[in-house]
Amino acid sequence: MSQELTFKEVAAHNTKKDLYVVVHDKVYNSSSFVDEHPGGEEVLLDVAGQDATEAFEDVGHSDEAREILEGLLVGSLKRVEGDPAPKKAATDKIAAGPGGNDTSGFGVGLYAIILVGGLAAYFAYTFLQSKDSK
Ligand code: HEM
Numbered sequence: 001m002s003q004e005l006t007f008k009e010v011a012a013h014n015t016k017k018d019l020y021v022v023v024h025d026k027v028y029n030s031s032s033f034v035d036e037h038p039g040g041e042e043v044l045l046d047v048a049g050q051d052a053t054e055a056f057e058d059v060g061h062s063d064e065a066r067e068i069l070e071g072l073l074v075g076s077l078k079r080v081e082g083d084p085a086p087k088k089a090a091t092d093k094i095a096a097g098p099g100g101n102d103t104s105g106f107g108v109g110l111y112a113i114i115l116v117g118g119l120a121a122y123f124a125y126t127f128l129q130s131k132d133s134k
Pocket residue numbers: 021028030033037038039040043044047052055056059060061062063064065066068069072
């Protein structure tokens with residue numbers, strides 16, 4: 001990695017011809033790629049000079065897209081006081097955030113209810129069977 005840039009320095013590169021984006025705290029010069037981007041130039045211009053981590057990850061870009069990204073690397077981001085906090089992709093939030101796995105919690109609860117219900121039905125059945133045979 002050749003150089004370190006601050007957010008202010010990255011923010012200066014915010015035009016189509018001079019377009020830097022930050023993804024996972026690395027700085028990429030996407031100017032040459034804007035016209036080729038399969039997702040269109042508009043979305044790249046939207047994040048020009050900014051942290052595009054969330055936007056990039058939310059789309060679920062392929063490994064090929066990541067390779068292209070690595071080819072555009074110019075340096076790493078140097079965070080200074082007052083900079084915005086690192087952006088996280090939605091997938092990171094699910095993995096890290098408390099309550100982020102609400103859905104799986106519900107899944108476990110649901111399984112427990114089915115299991116307890118099944119056991120109750122089984123015992124009721126065997127109880128009735130033993131009563132019948134007497
Ligand atoms: C310099 C950074 C980026 C690179 C190198 C890049 C590269 C690519 C590539 C190669 C594809 C084709 C599909 C794939 O391989 O995943 C793609 C699709 C796409 N990209 Fe990006 N991308 C970048 C940034 C972004 C950003 C910031 C957004 C913002 C939302 C975005 C939105 C999309 C969308 C929506 C598609 C899907 C297009 C479609 O399938 O019609 N990309 N990108």
